Amino acid sequence: MDVLGYILQGFAVALSPLNLAWCFVGVFLGTVIGVLPGLGPAATIAMLLPLTFRMDPTGAVIMLAGIYYGSKYGGSTTSILLNVPGESASVVTCLDGYQMAKRGRAGAALGIAAIASFIAGTVGVVGLMLIAPPLAKFALSFSSPEYFALMCLGLAMVVLLAGESMTKALLAMLVGLWIAGMGTDLFTSTSRFTFGSAELLDGIDFVVVAIGVFALGEVLGNLEVRQGPQMLPVPKGLRNLMPTWQDLKDCRFAFLNGSVIGFVIGVLPGAGSTIASFISYGIEKAVSKHPEKFGTGVPEGVAAPEGANNSETGGAMVPLLTLGIPGSGTTAILLAAFILWGLRPGPLMIQDNPALFWGLVASMYIGNVMLLILNLPLIPLFAQILRLPAYILYPAIFGISIVGVYSVSSSLFDAWMLAAFGLLGYAMRRLDYPAAPLILGFVLGDGMERALRQSLMMSQGDLSILVSRPISATMLFLTVLMLIAPLFRRANAWRVKALS
């Protein structure tokens, strides 16, 4: 069957009434949490994960993916109206979006953001549909050494690009590996790092770590201050939300730039939508005829980053679904969700679960249309969510987190672990340790250790197996290059400083 046949099959799955409803729930929730500053898609997906265990995996993945890409649409609303990004990928949108709003063009800015998101989101799904199947076929030739090298490469990219300090990102990743190593060793049944506790013999549940570090860590961070930021007036009526023809004409290249850059960056593990939006904004400014106007409220300054952060979601699904390598905290949680539902993202995923994969792709087309319809006329309604008092929102998040963890294991021990990981998440946030490498280290830790040990079993303990195979050698070379390149840059900066 060709791609067209598969995608038609996918639409048959995605258009079933139940999956359509899950898609709507996902994109609606995604928009809501995107609008809310301080609550990201990773935290929301982690909190809702336990509730999806009883769902059909296809419906569940359609809903969770809807939250992921829906949050990118909602994130622009707070950037434009509050000058506070609803999620990290919308940071750049603040630069021109808020300036447009201050000049009374909030409606046009919100409209451009929604249209750019729709175009780029759709381009991202087309890219996913065309690139994922051949990449999965190529990855079928991978064995344990290649998988180990691939995981090293993925972790190195996340470490390189997460946060300001690579050392802190590496340490966070190592802590993630340590937590993943807790419990009974799969090969020898030795108990590791269990502190004599029977509850730790099975290791720590992913839900506990993800909800603790992301949801509770974020909420505790937001509880540091009592007052929220002030919001600019919300434009009313669809007419006031529509950009002018001139705006759309000015943005035509920004739509394209955002779509392409976002997808390409998304495919690379670790880069993420924040970097995609920054690069896309930078390129748009560099090629603009009036770069000096960027930052003063030009529509291209909204269209390019908003497009990039939406297209990135389609790109990020490629390594997740075909290689089983997540590129960010949110996709790491999605990977864990797949594993918890009994699925194994990787080269065989598309072949073994065509209905799920193509159903998901088709649902992303449908979800983007739903989001455009939801976001254009209903932006004033979504903006009202910003008026929801923090003293109602945050207790609700605490409650959902506790119930979510308790519903998985019915264990109060896990609830205590949740509190401990919440404190860890808060401390990491406070001390500028990025959370994504920890979650990635945790998710990939088991697989990485297994791949390394299987590789060494294949070679009777000879480490050269990792560098004697061309694909794994290339990936490990790139890993080392990525980790040492910043050291050379820093050494060079010190040398220049010393000379001057």
Next chain:
Amino acid sequence: MLAGLGIFIIVEARGWEYLGPDGPGPGFFPLWYGVCMVALSVFLVAMSFAQSASGAAKAVDWREVGRALAAWSGLALCLGLLKVLGFLLAFGLFTFFLVAVMYRRPLGVALAVAAGMSAGFYLLFPLALNVGLPVGKLGF
């Protein structure tokens, strides 16, 4: 602290088999990430010393940290009370604490939010979704 954790990991890993007849043992991987953790922590400590010597270190706002830790302590107390009071009461008390103490809302508002929140959770989870909540000695 992370250096201490790294040393702990190395000490524990040394107690497990490193390389056996079937290949690497359970101590192989932890030993290496433990070593990396110690090395990176020492590097980070050295960097922080260099930064504080040049006066580039950031000041900590202890008031903000105090608010977050107060909220976390409330959460810990709520978890401690789950066995005795059950989720609905313990969580209601925690919500009351957050609204009245952390956000300085009037007691009436705090009471209404706490009661509403507990009722909402009861309606959504045990009744609508059939998801069990921790039950206390009072039977709910």
